[in-house]
Amino acid sequence: MVNLKINIAGIKMKNPVVLASGTCGFGKELADIFDLNILGAIIVKGTTLLPRAGNKPPRVAETYFGMLNSIGLQNPGVAAVIKEKIPYLRSFNLPVIVNISGNSKDEYAALAKVLSRTEGVSGLEVNISCPNIKHKHAGLFCQSLRDIAEITTAVKRVSKVPVFVKLSAEVSDFKQTVKTAERAGADGLSLINTLRGMAIDIKTRRPKIANVIGGLSGPAIKPIGIRAVYEAYNSVKIPIIGMGGITGVEDAVEYMLAGASAVAVGTATFYDPFASVKIASGLKAYLERNKLSSVIKLTGKVTL
Amino acid sequence: MKKIIEGRIIFNEKTSGGYYNMRIKAAWNAENVVPGQFVTLKTNENGMPLIRRPMGIFKIAPPHIEILYKKIGSGTGLLSKMKPGETISVLGPLGNGFTLPEGRKSAILVGGGYGISPIACLYEELKRKKVKILIVIGAKNKSLVFKKGLPGAKIATEDGSDGMKGLVTDLLEKLCQKVSCSTNVIYACGPEQMLKAVAKVAKKHNISCSVSMEALMACGVGVCLSCVCALKVKSGFEYKRVCTDGPVFDAGELDW
Numbered sequence: 001m002v003n004l005k006i007n008i009a010g011i012k013m014k015n016p017v018v019l020a021s022g023t024c025g026f027g028k029e030l031a032d033i034f035d036l037n038i039l040g041a042i043i044v045k046g047t048t049l050l051p052r053a054g055n056k057p058p059r060v061a062e063t064y065f066g067m068l069n070s071i072g073l074q075n076p077g078v079a080a081v082i083k084e085k086i087p088y089l090r091s092f093n094l095p096v097i098v099n100i101s102g103n104s105k106d107e108y109a110a111l112a113k114v115l116s117r118t119e120g121v122s123g124l125e126v127n128i129s130c131p132n133i134k135h136k137h138a139g140l141f142c143q144s145l146r147d148i149a150e151i152t153t154a155v156k157r158v159s160k161v162p163v164f165v166k167l168s169a170e171v172s173d174f175k176q177t178v179k180t181a182e183r184a185g186a187d188g189l190s191l192i193n194t195l196r197g198m199a200i201d202i203k204t205r206r207p208k209i210a211n212v213i214g215g216l217s218g219p220a221i222k223p224i225g226i227r228a229v230y231e232a233y234n235s236v237k238i239p240i241i242g243m244g245g246i247t248g249v250e251d252a253v254e255y256m257l258a259g260a261s262a263v264a265v266g267t268a269t270f271y272d273p274f275a276s277v278k279i280a281s282g283l284k285a286y287l288e289r290n291k292l293s294s295v296i297k298l299t300g301k302v303t304l
Numbered sequence: 305m306k307k308i309i310e311g312r313i314i315f316n317e318k319t320s321g322g323y324y325n326m327r328i329k330a331a332w333n334a335e336n337v338v339p340g341q342f343v344t345l346k347t348n349e350n351g352m353p354l355i356r357r358p359m360g361i362f363k364i365a366p367p368h369i370e371i372l373y374k375k376i377g378s379g380t381g382l383l384s385k386m387k388p389g390e391t392i393s394v395l396g397p398l399g400n401g402f403t404l405p406e407g408r409k410s411a412i413l414v415g416g417g418y419g420i421s422p423i424a425c426l427y428e429e430l431k432r433k434k435v436k437i438l439i440v441i442g443a444k445n446k447s448l449v450f451k452k453g454l455p456g457a458k459i460a461t462e463d464g465s466d467g468m469k470g471l472v473t474d475l476l477e478k479l480c481q482k483v484s485c486s487t488n489v490i491y492a493c494g495p496e497q498m499l500k501a502v503a504k505v506a507k508k509h510n511i512s513c514s515v516s517m518e519a520l521m522a523c524g525v526g527v528c529l530s531c532v533c534a535l536k537v538k539s540g541f542e543y544k545r546v547c548t549d550g551p552v553f554d555a556g557e558l559d560w
Contacts, residue, residue: 270355273523
């Protein structure tokens, strides 16, 4: 009998496989295809204070072993998320983590305050690494150590639930980046967000996505994600949700060996809605085959 | 309920207008599929291309469905090489199909490019319902016209090599002048610019018009928010998902 249960920053999950933000909506669409209860948790779509229309289409372009997207955080706003989306997810037996995005530390704090007091919300994922929205500074919040510290501190000050800070690997000093989030009080890290990329149609000479630059996801970015999780695991003590190009159980095990306590499945869900379910059952089989009693014994166990 | 099945390929052959026609045995109940719905196909089990390819349903023949496609990229290139007896991962049926408004006894069908596939599917359904059908097809030239099984179709080609020289909307305009706006309905599928022009003609003649939109899609089930189109709302516009809110929309609701 193998044990797939984990407790990550105080959130209890029946297994370490979760759905990544931005690839599972608010759960309803995928619940029409499979039983969400099979999974460890769901990290729902990036939520902002006010509704966001999102970016102009085309919003997506397929690239080698990956895809670029620039959705632009289309979401109905926090009030509608609390009123319409979270109550639906309460009928399932799985922790709901809400991904939050803002333009300032005050916006992040306002979101954290109201969402962390909403019944059915088990955790927050603070997205300070979205490549698709514009900030007052050029680039991403997480490219400034000061912004990481300020936003994380502001969210932690008001949040009643564990806080995961979602970071990009596109920073000059990744170890400093993760250490800054930990020092500011983050309970865990989500690593990694998409990486900024671009694709051009050579017939029309126009960028393939309307927003010009988008976030690269899928198997193409997996080695970068593994490296980031490995470096973070050796730099901080807080737990890590690993993500970036996980398509099968082998990828999930690799992320855990690098240091992840849980893994999030994203782009794979797009082309195989059952990808996360297959990974959860595959993980059990992997543990049995390797005579491991508990999934937690994988975390950080890469042999150097 | 959406399902993924391993569909067995019955045939996969070249047909009219440079298209390929594939028949797949679909284990989900093909009887519940309606014209205008689509499926997504994984053309390669592992590796490239990663993303499923959306395909309008061309024929509903339980327990089979058929699709119509052209070899244009890596996905359809692989698809064209598949042989009868092989299996392919099919996710579907997806999206909302065409509906026939109450009291409409005749329909004008407009198809352009790949849009001919769901239009041909709808043609069969309306024929069964004894609806009077006029059909117009637009293409760049004669070699690209698909008209198999569409008797009496009027053709417009940009170079005049088949039917009338001009755009499909020129043909539509002429037809609309002759029909009653209260008993007719227009159904169109094709490139966005064509649909926009069709919507304009329909509005001018005050004829109810449904269009089936095409869009780049990653998931097909409503979670990625890639395939959006703009719909008019009081405050301006709102992006709706082609895959789950559509692909069929009322032409008057779209913010062209």
